Amino acid sequence: MDKEFRQKLDDYVKVRLTEKRYAHTQGVVETAVGLARQYGIDEDKADMAALFHDACKNLDIEEMNMLVEYYEIGDVYIDKPQLAHSKLAAAILKDKFGVVDEDVLNAVSFHTTGREGMSLLEKIIYVADATEPNRTYKDAKRLNRLAYSDLDMACYEVAKYSLEILDNSGKYIDQDTVRAFKYFEGIVHSQSFENSRTFATYIAKVLEEKKGEDVIVLDISEQSSFADYFVIATGGSLRQLNALADEIDDKASASNRQVRAIEGRNGSGWVLVDFGDVVVNLFTDDKRDKYNLEKIWSDCESVDWEAEVR
């Protein structure tokens, strides 16, 4: 980036930010440039986006609302400085400074929420914002290091953490935040499902989170010619069996695992979800007793999935 131009951006930002926020900005610059170097992308773009990302952060609410209207950013951003400051910084960078690089503008615009399908530069700004050296929350240092070795995993953890904080505080949650989380969850899980065991333990966790009962994972690979793992769970009603089947179908496809067949949705009390290497058996209470798969496959190892699942 042209030295003079950088100075102009820096001057603009510096007078508008509190000392603390400006120090944060410098931390984001440092981290973002370091990550750009690590991942082989244009360091100038990372520098520019990082320097300007919080340019509007310390505007007062009236001024922000006025600018949201002026730039026609959307009524949803009125009275939401937490979200509006990112969109406004992108608008001003374009309007006042003539920056037209869409990637830089998007990196600024989505630095708070993230979004589905983020570019490398967007991820770098997103994660640098959350993990720069002045951040003091418990995992900040670890996540900062993680970003250098596994950017998607770091983004996933940041997205998860942001969503938890918003959820706990009852604040407005932008749909881009939710989509970013699901997007990174999908990437992280598809990376981690390099074998059927990690996939089976993940499905077990999904079932338990959805209130499936007595969830077990059996390693049937030695005894079976058709699959490697059985996952078995009980649902409280026929309706819940279908809801459990839907949930694992959704979560699996978000992680690039396609279901081969779902059988038994007709109310028999046994729904079978077949992923090929992993077969999920969902029973009502009485049907689980009746078919007693655990007994039939009793010489198979029962996997301690709670200890293994990531």
Ligand SMILES: [Fe+2]
């Ligand atoms: Fe920000």
Ligand SMILES: [Fe+2]
């Ligand atoms: Fe920031």
